[in-house]
Amino acid sequence: MSITSIVYKKELLDIFRDKKTLVAAILIPFLLYPIMFGFMGKGIKGTTSFMEKEDGIEIAMIDNDDSEIGEIIKAQKNIKIKESDNMLEDVKAGKLLLGIEIPQGFDENIATEQEANITIVFDNTSQKSNMVMSYINEIIDQYSKDIVTRRLENKKIDTNILNPINTVTKSPEKEESGFGKLMLSLMLPMMLVIFASSGPIASAVDLGAGEKERGTLEPLLTTQASRMSLLWGKFLAITTMGIITSLAFIGGLAISMKTSPEAFGYGVEGTTFALEPKALIIIAVITILLTMVFGALALAISIYARSFKEAQTYLTPLSFIGMIGFTSYFIEPKNMSTVFLHIPIVNTVAIIKELTLGIFNITHLAIVFIWMFIYIGLSIAFARYMFSKEEVIFRT
Amino acid sequence: MIVVKGLSKKFKDVEAVKDISFTVNDGEIVGLLGENGAGKTTTLRMLATMLKPTKGTAFINDYSIIEEPQKVRKEIGILFGGEVGLYDRLTARENIEYFGKLNSMDEKDMKDSINELIDKFQMEEYIDRRVGKFSRGMKQRVAIARSIVHQPTVMLFDEPTTGLDVTAAKIVHDFILQCREEGKSIIFSSHSMQEVERLSDRIIIIHKGSIMDEGTIDYFKKKYEKDNMEDIFIQLVGEKR
Ligand SMILES: Nc1ncnc2c1ncn2[C@@H]1O[C@H](COP(=O)(O)OP(=O)(O)OP(=O)(O)O)[C@@H](O)[C@H]1O
Ligand SMILES: [Mg+2]
Numbered sequence: 263m264s265i266t267s268i269v270y271k272k273e274l275l276d277i278f279r280d281k282k283t284l285v286a287a288i289l290i291p292f293l294l295y296p297i298m299f300g301f302m303g304k305g306i307k308g309t310t311s312f313m314e315k316e317d318g319i320e321i322a323m324i325d326n327d328d329s330e331i332g333e334i335i336k337a338q339k340n341i342k343i344k345e346s347d348n349m350l351e352d353v354k355a356g357k358l359l360l361g362i363e364i365p366q367g368f369d370e371n372i373a374t375e376q377e378a379n380i381t382i383v384f385d386n387t388s389q390k391s392n393m394v395m396s397y398i399n400e401i402i403d404q405y406s407k408d409i410v411t412r413r414l415e416n417k418k419i420d421t422n423i424l425n426p427i428n429t430v431t432k433s434p435e436k437e438e439s440g441f442g443k444l445m446l447s448l449m450l451p452m453m454l455v456i457f458a459s460s461g462p463i464a465s466a467v468d469l470g471a472g473e474k475e476r477g478t479l480e481p482l483l484t485t486q487a488s489r490m491s492l493l494w495g496k497f498l499a500i501t502t503m504g505i506i507t508s509l510a511f512i513g514g515l516a517i518s519m520k521t522s523p524e525a526f527g528y529g530v531e532g533t534t535f536a537l538e539p540k541a542l543i544i545i546a547v548i549t550i551l552l553t554m555v556f557g558a559l560a561l562a563i564s565i566y567a568r569s570f571k572e573a574q575t576y577l578t579p580l581s582f583i584g585m586i587g588f589t590s591y592f593i594e595p596k597n598m599s600t601v602f603l604h605i606p607i608v609n610t611v612a613i614i615k616e617l618t619l620g621i622f623n624i625t626h627l628a629i630v631f632i633w634m635f636i637y638i639g640l641s642i643a644f645a646r647y648m649f650s651k652e653e654v655i656f657r658t
Numbered sequence: 659m660i661v662v663k664g665l666s667k668k669f670k671d672v673e674a675v676k677d678i679s680f681t682v683n684d685g686e687i688v689g690l691l692g693e694n695g696a697g698k699t700t701t702l703r704m705l706a707t708m709l710k711p712t713k714g715t716a717f718i719n720d721y722s723i724i725e726e727p728q729k730v731r732k733e734i735g736i737l738f739g740g741e742v743g744l745y746d747r748l749t750a751r752e753n754i755e756y757f758g759k760l761n762s763m764d765e766k767d768m769k770d771s772i773n774e775l776i777d778k779f780q781m782e783e784y785i786d787r788r789v790g791k792f793s794r795g796m797k798q799r800v801a802i803a804r805s806i807v808h809q810p811t812v813m814l815f816d817e818p819t820t821g822l823d824v825t826a827a828k829i830v831h832d833f834i835l836q837c838r839e840e841g842k843s844i845i846f847s848s849h850s851m852q853e854v855e856r857l858s859d860r861i862i863i864i865h866k867g868s869i870m871d872e873g874t875i876d877y878f879k880k881k882y883e884k885d886n887m888e889d890i891f892i893q894l895v896g897e898k899r
Contacts, residue, residue: 268759272748279747279788477741481804484706484736485760486728652709653669 265487269495270502277465277503286464287503291457291510296518303522309389315340319394322346325364331380331405332364335398349383359394360384372409443619446537447595451614452587453515454508454549455607459584461507462500462557463577469496470564471573479655493561493649497554497642500561504553541617544627551634552610556580558641562648568657583607590615603629606637659684660705660812660843664714667700667867674700676867677714682843684811687834689858690847693895697867698847699738702816705845706736718812732761735810737830739817742797746790750781750800753789754807761808768807775803795826802833813837815846819853831857851888861887863894870894 277283312318319341325332336343346352349361361383371378382398385391411421473479482492537545560577567573586607593602595616603609603626613630616623648654660682667675675697682688690698703709705716707727715722721729744753751772758768776782779799784792789800805813815834819827834857837844848854854861855875862872871878871894875887882890 265760265762268756272745272752272756275752276745276747475741476745477738477743478745479743480703480706480708480738481736481743481757482760483708484731484734485757485808486731486762487760488728656703656709 265491266494266498269487269492270498273465273469273496273499274502277468277499280468283464283468283503287461287507288510291461291507292514295511295514296521299518299522303524306524310393312390313340313393313397317342319359319397320344321360321362321394321398322349322352322358323362323364324349325362325368327364327366327368329364329368331368331402332362334405335362335401338401353383353385353391356385356388359388359391360398362398375413447615447618448590450545450618451590451611453511454545454614455552455587455611456581456584457508457511458504458549458552459556460581461504461511461553462560463580464507465500465503466557466560466564467567467570467573467577469500470561471567471570472564474565474567475569483655489649490646493645497558497561497645500557501550501554504557505550508549508553537618538620540622541620545614545617548610548614548630548634551631551638552607555634555637555641556584558638558645562641562645565645565648566654566657587611595619595621600626600629604633606633609633659720660716660718660845662701662705662714662716665701665704665711665716666713667697667704667709668712673867675704675711678864678867678869679714680862680869680872682812682845684843685838685841686859687838687844687846687857689854689861690845690864691849691851691854691861691891692847692864693849695866696864698864699816700867701864702736702738702814702845702847706734706814707731732808733810734812734814735805735808736814736816737802737805737818738815739820742794742801744789744797744800744804747788749788750785750792750796750803753800754804757804758807763808771807771809772803775807779803794822795829798822798826798829802830806837811842813842813844813846815844817847817849819848819850851891855887863891865895 277287316339319338321341321343322345323332323335323343335341344358346358346361349358349363352358353361363381363383365379365381368378368380380402382395384395410424414421414423473482483489560580563576563580564573567576584607589608590611593608593612593615595612596619598612602612609630613626616626662678662680664677664679665675666673666677678697678701680688690701692698700709704711705718705723707723707730711724715724717723718730719733721733723730745756748756754772754775755768758771763771776785779802781796781799781803784796789797792800813834815830818830818834822830831853834844834846838859846857858875860872860874861878863870871881873881878887878890879885882893884890884893
């Protein structure tokens with residue numbers, strides 16, 4: 263058995279027996295999204311669900327003539343009319359979601375084709391009030407369209423005059439899957455980069471600075487194992503943990519899409535997130551390569567630190583670097599500048615985005631893969647340098 | 659056998675060890691005595707090939723610490739004070755096995771060696787339990803067993819009893835004496851005069867990186883015409899202040 267595999271096995275055994283690292287590397291990543299999106303989904307549901315409930319919308323209405331539009335609004339099952347002496351005050355205080363004032367002679371004005379006004383009082387700082395406002399507006403809009411149609415018919419004018427242009431939409435993707443792809447191309451690159459950058463941290467802290475703090479580093483360095491084989495064993499163990507963490511995140515994300523679709527915007531339920539197997543494999547490989555880069559960097563930094571605490575402090579910025587993944591919102595793969603392909607991390611984001619959209623640009627892939635191997639080479643060289651420096655190993 | 663020749667180590671602006679030379683024979687215990695910052699740990703780390711000397715060299719059983727560090731590491735066992743240096747989540751056996759494997763022992767030799775050590779240090783009761791909850795004494799035995807699993811012929815101890823209570827310290831002292839019995843060459847560093855006097859065949863007094871004097875206890879007592887090693891040490895170190 264080679265020294266590297268001895269070290270690798272021991273480190274994984276050690277990590278898997280550590281509840282703390284397991285919680286940080288597997289449990290939290292796995293639960294984070296279901297919990298986060300669960301709350302978000304509940305919140306979104308909570309703010310919208312009152313609209314559908316019977317008598318869920320409490321408003322006041324002044325309508326002395328019992329106008330036609332007033333009757334339509336009253337007839338809505340989800341609307342409940344309450345009394346109010348001062349609508350503005352009551353809306354402001356949150357007692358009412360909205361107030362409507364329909365002046366006397368409203369129906370008459372409409373019949374005689376004169377100007378007809380409705381006053382609506384709503385709280386523009388309340389999300390609920392705003393929602394009710396647009397709901398009522400829709401009802402009024404529909405009513406006014408009906409009136410226009412009636413008037414045109416009276417004058418024997420074809421109602422098509424109101425629709426001079428008719429639009430028909432066509433997209434290369436079926437409508438639902440197009441939306442799914444868009445969502446996926448925004449979220450997946452960002453998430454994967456964040457996972458790759460933060461996944462290796464927990465175990466890197468333990469495998470680098472942890473050895474110093476426990477006093478195991480000195481005995482370890484006096485065994486026949488070369489520093490490089492120690493480094494490789496640790497590096498591979500950290501990468502493995504990083505990949506497991508990414509998988510936990512992805513698993514959690516998949517679950518939360520099922521359990522809280524509201525949080526992802528409407529329409530996610532029915533959409534398919536299927537990726538071509540080819541794209542899936544390439545994306546997985548790229549994520550693993552990026553995890554390796556961050557794994558080697560994390561190990562190099564961790565061995566420099568004197569203690570767990572210090573290592574944690576130094577390594578936190580590494581996960582901020584992963585936040586560069588947010589650039590996936592700005593990159594438009596179909597006509598992006600090739601400069602992006604030469605910027606670290608941004609190129610990973612760009613290529614994953616391309617792949618999720620089903621683009622296989624061999625030149626782009628080649629460029630990014632070459633860069634990935636350069637990054638891995640550099641980061642391992644850095645870790646190796648740190649492992650060989652006395653000032654780093656015996657930093658006091 | 660340890661032969662040290664003009665060994666020096668400079669950290670940026672600190673000359674931690676300055677041109678020291680000495681020899682340790684098989685079956686001999688040499689005590690390295692010095693104040694804080696005298697250069698004891700640095701010397702032992704160089705002998706253990708963890709640090710590269712700036713000048714000079716040393717030979718462990720004729721292997722150069724500079725040219726053949728890997729071979730040197732096969733010959734040496736270390737027990738450094740402070741933290742015991744065990745993996746809490748591994749069992750005692752796993753801890754010892756890990757170091758056996760890293761020292762390229764084959765499965766059978768390692769099993770035999772570990773069984774012998776279990777007997778020798780009475781660890782059968784807890785050998786397959788995780789180290790995390792062990793008492794300091796138990797941990798000490800495991801650390802000792804770990805340091806000799808690969809059957810080294812040279813032992814380096816750096817303040818091996820710091821922070822230990824009397825019982826745990828006795829385990830270490832007995833172990834050092836046992837190593838001598840087995841014919842190993844032994845260096846141990848300490849700032850406890852008592853400990854050094856009790857265990858050492860020869861004493862090296864090191865101060866600010868240089869060797870002030872070396873010899874047997876009798877040699878020191880005759881030369882400095884004092885009966886108390888402590889006074890002799892203070893005199894030697896004091897002169898240089
Ligand atoms: N890695 C290092 N980098 C810089 N200076 C160091 C390093 N290690 C030791 N020194 C310095 O070298 C000198 C000798 O230190 P060393 O640890 O060898 O002394 P020591 O005799 O072991 O002391 P102690 O009894 O406190 O353990 C000290 O001045 C120390 O500050
Ligand atoms: Mg010391």
